[in-house]
Amino acid sequence: MVLRASNNTHFFSDKIKFRKIIKKDMKLTQNNFLNHKLIKTSIREKKLYIFSVFTFFTYLKKGEIF
Structure with missing residues (x-):
């Protein structure tokens, strides 16, 4: 198969576009991963906060704090 010069340039420009798309995709996945983390x-912190408040009130009821 013989590639003409014009086809070749198209091929290279497509390759560069493809690389750019991949880079964008990787950035998006990294951001999603960070957001997920x-x-x-934050969910873990909320659970801890709820747990600590719950324990505080149980101790308050028992009268062990004051």
Whole structure:
């Protein structure tokens, strides 16, 4: 198969576009991963907060704090 010069340039420009798309995709996946991590940690913190408040009130009822 013989490639003409015009076809060759098209091929290279497509390759560059494809690379750019892949880079964008990778950035998006990294951001999603970070967001997912942040969401996970925030949920964990909320659970801890709820748990600590719950324990505080149970101790308050028992009269062990005051």
